[in-house]
Amino acid sequence: MLSFGDGLLFTVLLALSFTIIVPFTGVLVRFRAQYNPRGLQLDEEGTAQPHTGPVIRSYFAMMKRVYQIEGLEGLYKGLMPTLISTLFVTGIILAFMDTPSPSHGKYHAPNTSLLGTLIYTIIMMLISLPTSIITFRSITTPFRLPYLNPAKSLRAILTPTERRKPWILYLTPGLLASEVLHIIIVVLGLSPIRRLLVPEFDTKSYKDISLFKLGIFIVAVILTTAVLAPLEVISIRLAIQRNHASAEYNSVSQEVEGDADENAEFSGNNEDVIALRNESDPYLGLVDCAKRMVDEEGIFSLYRAWWITLFGGLTSVLGY
Known part of the structure; x- marks a missing residue:
């Protein structure tokens, strides 16, 4: 159990990290969600129509647009679901999976076999998936969501079907496949390569690091x-x-009635920060999503903010 001092330090560090991380994460989610079709689109009657929404082509252009339209409040969209998700997952870890004496709230995945690590990581993904979905939708919704009224917020971002059957979130076409494939590549691919090539980082014996092996690991991360x-x-x-x-x-597909809470307010200036793909023509799965993104927006739409993924892979060598 955490001592008072450890709990206080954890709270301060959590607040500080949220102050810094939430705006950057929110911009990242919006930038990757932004729909930028490169050609004319067909309406319901088959007539070609030009894309009328915003076109944002860089991470920092998205950050500027969020601030200009929604201000500081817009940069902190998703704060409450992120906080709730973090506290929920942390509580589960401390209650069921953590060591008896965690150090300042810092937790590392169990040091077990590759299969054990894979199973553990997938379980943690399944636990956090609903809150991740709610967080992403809270960030990308055009509505201003109240911080202290979760029922009203959920009515705005979840459909009646999802509210009646919450487990349907796990059946979102292609989502579980994408998440599991990501985990498999990291746990069974990148992590063993890191342990093989640069195990010195695990013991902090930096003087023993081979620059040649470190170079190979960097190539593997790329x-x-x-x-x-x-x-x-x-x-x-x-x-x-x-x-x-x-x-x-x-x-x-789009339901006829009851999707959004009519009392929810639109964000500033009645102008949406981002354009989203029409729900009446949804992605049908992982492969379908990738194919349609390439066909409609170009292959580089799949690599938005790739440098953030690369940076995360490189910092993994330090055990973060």
């Missing part, structure tokens, strides 16, 4: 980034795609 970055973009696209169950539409 190669895996080529696969992981698209999976991260696709996961966001699939997570914000809401599940419906109207008889006249398929299971993920």
